[in-house]
Amino acid sequence: MLSTPVPPAGTPDTEPARTALADHYRAVRDRTSHLAAPLSAEDAMVQSMPEASPAKWHLAHTTWFFDRFVLSDRPGAPPVDPGWDHLFNSYYRSVGNAHAQARRGLLSRPSLARVHDYRRQVDERVLALLAGETDAPTRQRITLGLHHEQQHQELLLTDIKHALWNNPLRPAYRDDLPRTPGALQPLDWVRFDEAVVDVGAPAWPGASGFAYDNESPRHRVLVGAHALASRPVTNAEYRAFIDDGGYRTAALWLSDGLDTVEREGWCRPLYWDEGLETEFTLGGMRPIDPAAPVCHLSHYEADAFVRWAGARLPTEFEWERAAAAARGSGDITGNFADAGRLHPTAAPVAPGGDLSQLFGDVWEWTSSAYVPYPGFREMPGALGEYNGKFMSGQQVLRGGSCATAADHLRASYRNFFRPAARWQFSGVRLARDAR
Structure with a gap:
């Protein structure tokens, strides 16, 4: 580590x-x-x-x-x-x-x-x-x-x-990666009241540690009352979406997403086999763990699933508010690359009212477009090309994955990919407006 x-x-x-x-x-x-x-x-x-x-x-x-x-x-x-x-x-x-x-x-x-x-x-x-x-x-x-x-x-x-x-032999990156099947944890909802919250990171370099330029400046936003699911969506829950004809139900999909599904022939997550029983991992082909977070989803698939589930994707500010509160003054914990599993694992048992797996396991798609914060300034010189020029046509993901180093993450970290990308360890957490 x-x-x-x-x-x-x-x-x-x-x-x-x-x-x-x-x-x-x-x-x-x-x-x-x-x-x-x-x-x-x-x-x-x-x-x-x-x-x-x-x-x-x-x-x-x-x-x-x-x-x-x-x-x-x-x-x-x-x-x-x-x-x-x-x-x-x-x-x-x-x-x-x-x-x-x-x-x-x-x-x-x-x-x-x-x-x-x-x-x-x-x-x-x-x-x-x-x-x-x-x-x-x-x-x-x-x-x-x-x-x-x-x-x-x-x-x-x-x-x-x-x-x-892509190799028909489906060779493993490593044959010795551990297998860690777990028990399915019930999905609960954690409510957050409407509030004005501070988001982002202070401009770097500074006294508070490293942050990329796209995380600053720190600023205030109004976050409406909402609720977040206590854990990410599991393989079993996504399997139910497939079995219910989710990939064939046009009303669930964004227009670009439906075009992509039809053009690419998508009918299941990347790396799942046709029988929906095994998946390709860095340890080779292995049985799908129903309790583990579903991963390798595009933003389009994540968005279609939450519509099917009667929910929505969280905004990046809803996610950051929850992550900052969950972390408090402690270290970021989760299933990261440091653990050596290199695959998502089932949610641990968490006390009632707590959120689990905010960090690690899977990057969580948000509904937020990757755009600059008010007052954003790129790093000076050539390094200003690092983030700013990609602020078009991409969606924000939060939280890191099982392939991310633990000390690389923080609550304000903004990852971004195009909505059709699905080769990253990307998953989904449900959100909904408060009732």
Whole structure:
């Protein structure tokens, strides 16, 4: 588990602060290498769809981020390999052109061994940098790079899962992943009264820890009276939606969603088999646990299900209010990548009136479009391309998943994907207006 305490980015440059940041750097970078270790060179090159990326590219791109924005940003410090600047850039057009995303799987060279060597070279240089005095902007970019890498750790897992599923043999990423079937917990409703609430995070860097620019500025919103389901929707509940003809009932679907269902032939969640009894996991084909949260749903499917259930999706502010209250002053707990299961598990028994699984297991779709907060300002320079330019045609998800690092999350975290995306560990929690 990545539990190294990291001082806020605004902390003065001291040896203990640099040591803590260096320890966190090693932990995150080692975690990425650990996740990639079960993959062969052939596995690491596969790209199963334009939206996904090969594992080798994830390993190289996260390294390029430090190479470009930390090391090469310093006077007289050229990149480790200037020829790779084009290959491993993603979308930072202000620093140069990038190799087309849909063609990343064609990059047989550089080899996987050379990419790992690239990682070692960059790690040596970054750690040498942290061994001496460093300025605040450098520490801030290193911190941002670590959170960026944790995002790619999750993408590495979801992308290789999709790639292995496309293999008719359905090979497992790892054969030793634990199986943790659970008991179905009853669904209760937790009511929240109308209130003006503070949402978002203070602009970073600051004294309160890391947050992306799309989480700020912190501001006040009016949240109406509502209720949230005590846990996410389960596989058994989603199976009932399928059996009731949910995919064939046009009135349940948004227009774009129905077009997508008909065009793609969707009739069940991604990775479920035709018999609706087994599903593909990172541990291979396994029986569907009825009590576990349903996952790999698009926003369209989540929206259709809540209509069928006589409910609605929560807004991102309803979700954040509940998550902030549930967390209080304690740590974020849940089924994260750190636990090593890499698959959603059944809800734990929770005291009456409490919400469970707000963090971990599955990202929860909200009804909120991914748009800027009032007064939003991108990070300065090329890093301003990180989030802001994607604020169009996407939906917000909250809470993290079984493939997310625990110390990467907070109540204000805003993930976002296009509404048809379903290869992430995305699920759904019911909401309704208060009665």
